[in-house]
Amino acid sequence: MNPERMKIFVACGAAAGIAAAFNAPVAGALFSVEIILGDFGVAQFSPIVIASVMATVVSRHFLGDFPAFTVPKYELISPLELIPYAVLGLLAGLVALMFIKTLYRLEDFFEELKINAIIKTMIGGLLVGLIGVFVPHIYGVGYKTMNLALLGQLPWLMMLALIFLKLLATSLSLGSGGSGGIFAPSLFMGTMTGGFFGALVHQLFPAYSASSGAYSLVGMGAVVAGATHAPITAILIIFELTNDYKIILPLMISTIIATLLTTHLKKESIYTLKLIRRGIDLFRGREINLLRSLKVSEVVRENPVIIPLDLNFKSLLELVVNSPHSQFFVVDRNSRLVGSISIQEVRQALLDQEALTDLLIALDLVKPDIPRVGLNLPQRCYRHLQPGTGETESEPGNIQFGEIAGQNPNC
Incomplete structure (x- = not known):
């Protein structure tokens, strides 16, 4: 099969998966275009949109038409609140960078171990299990824990701890050879980052800031944008999750700042770095600047x-x-x-x-x-x-x- 056509098939599958999992067809389509293809041409974009739409239709038929998260209504309390949201963007960018570096350092660590691959995976699973015994919130996708954070029902100290524990557990699992994704853990870490930061901001400036849940929502998109270098996808998926335009301004400023920080400090995203390490460059010969x-x-x-x-x-x-x-x-x-x-x-x-x-x-x-x-x-x-x-x-x-x-x- 033609390599370009194969790439489009992969993009269609990724778009369908995101669209079905989060009931977000627009974000699913743009995720594939922004990260995998990097090309908004009609010939490439059309099959991705069709795949995203069909996946959403099937998902809604069997699972129902409801958002992945329980998100209450939020609004921007004051224009001055954009300042802490900008700071949240920087914080989210640092968390995304930490996630990228930790993941691939642990992957390198396990690769250097001169033992059977199955044993490596067992070691990774054992370590994740030990973390989960004391903090079960790190297990699975973490939708329930994320919903609690979005509703402002988690203490800030727990949310701070969950950022690093989820990061470590995900990196151990994937680095040791386990199977799993990166998108949902990024959402989890972003939710906890925003919730922790929002709780502190609300304690300091209660009259000029929203609840920690609003920051959890924005942090969710900001960490995803920083880790994937895909701010458009991050903005749209949060918008589709909430169906509320009022959160769009802080969401835009946080995601863009997080993306600018991570792209400045790390050229490759968490997805493309994996391919680059295997000698695969998705955008070879198609740089914005050919030189x-x-x-x-x-x-x-x-x-x-x-x-x-x-x-x-x-x-x-x-x-x-x-x-x-x-x-x-x-x-x-x-x-x-x-x-x-x-x-x-x-x-x-x-x-x-x-x-x-x-x-x-x-x-x-x-x-x-x-x-x-x-x-x-x-x-x-x-x-x-x-x-x-x-x-x-x-x-x-x-x-x-x-x-x-x-x-x-x-x-």
């Missing part, structure tokens, strides 16, 4: 024109006329790079050609302060090099301007 994937070594000309510093102007002029190159590199007697001469310097010298023909040599025209780059430097960084900076190469190569046009200014 992200190119190195200087891929476009450098390995046969530049090298001239001695005492070459007379007449010989240099003949070389310029007969060469397709626009840049000429001058070296000393020890073959060390002195600088470069471009056509521009030659043109200026031509104005006084009659008087200077027999006097000028290459050294008189050389431009010593030229950017020097290493072969592994991304092309997108090339235009930001100042004269005399970068990594010096013993053998100069020539990168023509036309080969680096259109690059991203953000290096």
